[in-house]
Amino acid sequence: MLFRLSNVWKSYGGTEILKGVSFQVNPNEKVGLVGRNGAGKTTVFRMITGQEAPDEGDVIKMNGLKLGLLDQHVDFGNAETVHTAALSAFKEIHDMEAEMRALEKVMETDHSEAVLHKYADLQTAFEHADGFSYAARAESVLLGMGFPREMWEHDVRKLSGGQKNRLGMVRLLLSSADVMLLDEPTNHLDVDAVEWLEEFLKEYDRTYVVISHDRYFLDRTTNRVIEMDRGQAVTYKGNYSTYLEERELRREQQLREYENQQAMIAKTEDFIRRNLEGQKTKQAKSRRTLLARMERIEAVHSEKSGGNFGLRQVERTGNNVLTAEDLTIGYETRVLGHKINFSLHRGDALGVIGGNGTGKTTLLKTLLGNIRELEGKLHWGTKTNIGYYSQNLEGLEPRNEVIQELRRVAPMADNNTLRGFLAKFLFMGEDVFKPVSALSGGEKGRLALAKLIYSQKNVLVLDEPTNHLDIPAREALESALEEYDGTIIVVSHDRFFLDKIATQMLSFESDGRVLDFAGNYTEFHDWKAAAQATGVSSPSGVSSPQASKGSETHHPSLTTDHLSKNQRNQLEKRIKQIESEIPTLEAKAADLTKQMSDPKVASDYARLAEVTNKLTETESRIKSLYEEWESAASELG
Numbered sequence: 001m002l003f004r005l006s007n008v009w010k011s012y013g014g015t016e017i018l019k020g021v022s023f024q025v026n027p028n029e030k031v032g033l034v035g036r037n038g039a040g041k042t043t044v045f046r047m048i049t050g051q052e053a054p055d056e057g058d059v060i061k062m063n064g065l066k067l068g069l070l071d072q073h074v075d076f077g078n079a080e081t082v083h084t085a086a087l088s089a090f091k092e093i094h095d096m097e098a099e100m101r102a103l104e105k106v107m108e109t110d111h112s113e114a115v116l117h118k119y120a121d122l123q124t125a126f127e128h129a130d131g132f133s134y135a136a137r138a139e140s141v142l143l144g145m146g147f148p149r150e151m152w153e154h155d156v157r158k159l160s161g162g163q164k165n166r167l168g169m170v171r172l173l174l175s176s177a178d179v180m181l182l183d184e185p186t187n188h189l190d191v192d193a194v195e196w197l198e199e200f201l202k203e204y205d206r207t208y209v210v211i212s213h214d215r216y217f218l219d220r221t222t223n224r225v226i227e228m229d230r231g232q233a234v235t236y237k238g239n240y241s242t243y244l245e246e247r248e249l250r251r252e253q254q255l256r257e258y259e260n261q262q263a264m265i266a267k268t269e270d271f272i273r274r275n276l277e278g279q280k281t282k283q284a285k286s287r288r289t290l291l292a293r294m295e296r297i298e299a300v301h302s303e304k305s306g307g308n309f310g311l312r313q314v315e316r317t318g319n320n321v322l323t324a325e326d327l328t329i330g331y332e333t334r335v336l337g338h339k340i341n342f343s344l345h346r347g348d349a350l351g352v353i354g355g356n357g358t359g360k361t362t363l364l365k366t367l368l369g370n371i372r373e374l375e376g377k378l379h380w381g382t383k384t385n386i387g388y389y390s391q392n393l394e395g396l397e398p399r400n401e402v403i404q405e406l407r408r409v410a411p412m413a414d415n416n417t418l419r420g421f422l423a424k425f426l427f428m429g430e431d432v433f434k435p436v437s438a439l440s441g442g443e444k445g446r447l448a449l450a451k452l453i454y455s456q457k458n459v460l461v462l463d464e465p466t467n468h469l470d471i472p473a474r475e476a477l478e479s480a481l482e483e484y485d486g487t488i489i490v491v492s493h494d495r496f497f498l499d500k501i502a503t504q505m506l507s508f509e510s511d512g513r514v515l516d517f518a519g520n521y522t523e524f525h526d527w528k529a530a531a532q533a534t535g536v537s538s539p540s541g542v543s544s545p546q547a548s549k550g551s552e553t554h555h556p557s558l559t560t561d562h563l564s565k566n567q568r569n570q571l572e573k574r575i576k577q578i579e580s581e582i583p584t585l586e587a588k589a590a591d592l593t594k595q596m597s598d599p600k601v602a603s604d605y606a607r608l609a610e611v612t613n614k615l616t617e618t619e620s621r622i623k624s625l626y627e628e629w630e631s632a633a634s635e636l637g
Contacts, residue, residue: 001026002065002179002207003048005233008057010043017043019231020057025179030201031209032218032240035228037442037470041211044228045069045181048209068177070185074168076156083152085167086138089174093134096126136596136612138174143597144196145170146189162188162356173200180208186217190355191493192510195525200599213471215240216495216521255300265291314458314486317346318382321459321487322367327376329359329366335374336362342506342516349481349488351498351521354508360491363506364388364461367489384487387457391464391491393444395451398437402427402447405436409455425450441468449477458486466494495521571632578629582622589618 004024010017017040025031033041046052047059049069079085087094103119130137142152145166159167165188172180186194194217201208201221212218218225218240225236225243236243268287275284322344330336336359344350352360365371367378368388388395397405406418422432425446439447445468452460460481466474478500481488492498498505498521505524507515517524592615595601601608 001060001062003059003061005044005047006058006060008047008054008059010040010047010052010055016231018054021228021231021233022057023226023233023235025207025209027207028205029207030204030221030223031207032222032225032243033209033211033228034218034225034240034243034471036472039228040231041228042183044233045183045209045211048179048181062178066176066178068172068175068180070165070168070172070181070183074164074171076164076167076171079156081153082142082147082156082159082167083138085156086142086170086174087135089138089171089176090134093126093129093131096122096129097131100126133606133609133612134174136608137602138170140596140598140602140608141170141173141200143593144193144200144599144602145173146193166193169197176206178206180206182208182210182212184212185210186212186214186493191353191495192355194493196597196599200602203600203603205603213466213469213474214494214496215471215474216499219496251300254297258297258299261294261297265294314456314484315383315385316485317384317458317487319346320344320381321346321348321384322381322489323377323379325377325379327366327378328374329362329371330374331362331371337508337514338512340376340506340514340516342504344487344489344504346487347485348503349490349501350504350506351502352489352491352506352508353493353498353521355510358508358510359514360508361391361463363508364463364489364491368461384459385457386459386461387452387455389448389452389460389462389465391467393448393468396436396444396448398435400436401433402436402439403432405447406451406454409451421454422450442470442473445469446473453480460484460486460488460490462488462490462492464492465490466492466497495525568636571636575629575632575636578625578632582625582629585618585622585625589615589622592618 002025005021008018008021017038021040021044033044035041043052047054048061049067050059076085077088079088100119100122103115103122106115107119126132143149147167147170156164156167169185169189172182185197189197194214198217198220210218210221220239222239223237225238225240227234227236227243227247236246238246268291272284272288272291275281276288278284320343324340324342327340328335328338329340340363342350352363354360362371366373368386397408400408402422403415403418406422407413410418419432427443427447427450436444436447445465449465465477469477474494474497478497481501488501490498490501500520502520503518505515505517505519505521507517507524507528509515515524515528517527519527592611595611596608596615601611
């Protein structure tokens, strides 16, 4: 046992959040903590870390338990650069290393048994703490979390909020905590970094508990799910998909047991009514006592609705909805996508993915006509009526009430019709008179979707539509979009959502390519992984010494008269050998760097140390070859 919550109760302002929560987390478990917004997930984390105390019940932790938590406001202490901030996770190793260096100086004059034993003990502890590979581990995780080497010397104070959160995640992953508490760890990560984190956690040999709305991430990283529901905690074995299946089976079983018990209670109560004053009075009283003592099975609660996003019937477009031919997008100062080709037919759903700043939103703006394409052709088909959902929810008027905001797309509708429609989006009773400015992010997201759906557009262009929605609301939106008759173009980082919705993928790659693929996200991911595994590509950054010297040549000149013909031939031969050897070694160095950022290598300290040593040797060899090349070239003039 690492920690246990035992019958924990917690209220805020008279509202009960936790109502007798009990569960235990054990070594090597990988736990997903799920539930609606406000169900108490973050409260549980605060209980575990001691930031909150329970009103009743106990939080019991193993002696000396080391917890790792990513704070919302990350403090890097005295760290000045990205690299030193990452290394700050190893303070204990640094202290051991400093003490070893101090003892080594003492040992120059003091050879006593006590000093030698102390040094030997420190060395053993240092090795046990992986002191010889910690720097390589830090560099591997920095690369995986999207910090290239050229960023390592950047001032941490000048990082953006998202970058600071990612750097905080780097430090947490390196902390060797007994239990990591991960609250929405994918929020500030692009697809590549999320996939790297998934692989790292799959190989991670310790325990973590993760809160996430990213169901695809939960599927790939958890072996147990704890659901927070109506103040209680219910545990399921397996990943997120298994949890969904088991939860449905458990509810069906509970429903059968409840219905059987209710039938028995009704039959027994009828017997008591008919016989309490008759010949079978004794039996009736006995059965009444039985009912009073019976432990009643709780009625099965239908899951609180995530909203009813049922899309209204829309006018049919022509069969060919949109065609892009050799499309180039971006701005005069910067091209973001080149030679983009795809076509959409009625009923298709195009999922658009890619890292931050790669051009996804720029593509949508180009499709909507807000900015012009730089090159190529863009052709919309007949009868298209386009509706746009902005991830920034910029189409909402903050001063309007909720019902007034919906009326902007339905000026002739009466109040009862609008209120009935808003109820599908969980705006009940007086909620419809709330000002937009007072709504939460999730409520604003639902209102923006309500406006879009009521307007009956037959082409939906959606920019991160699940960003502000919790899991039940995402599931309701997925169900509606699966039944939608129109055409969809959606930018999203929610891979579970894209698996449900997309029939075609458009991926903005980090190397500037834009890939078009027929299928959903998982099919695209598997295809891309297979292509990378079998394809041979040139390592980046490999260039010959000649190319790096620009117009310089290596032919003999008047300044080489002091050399004999044989000496010149030998130098020229050696220069050619070096020019042949350096690209091979640089390719090897690039491959070793790539291996260091592989989560499987990063979690295997012995393997990581081996790769790091090879990289150091290779880079040292490259450096000496460049020096030799420059010396030989200078000799030749």
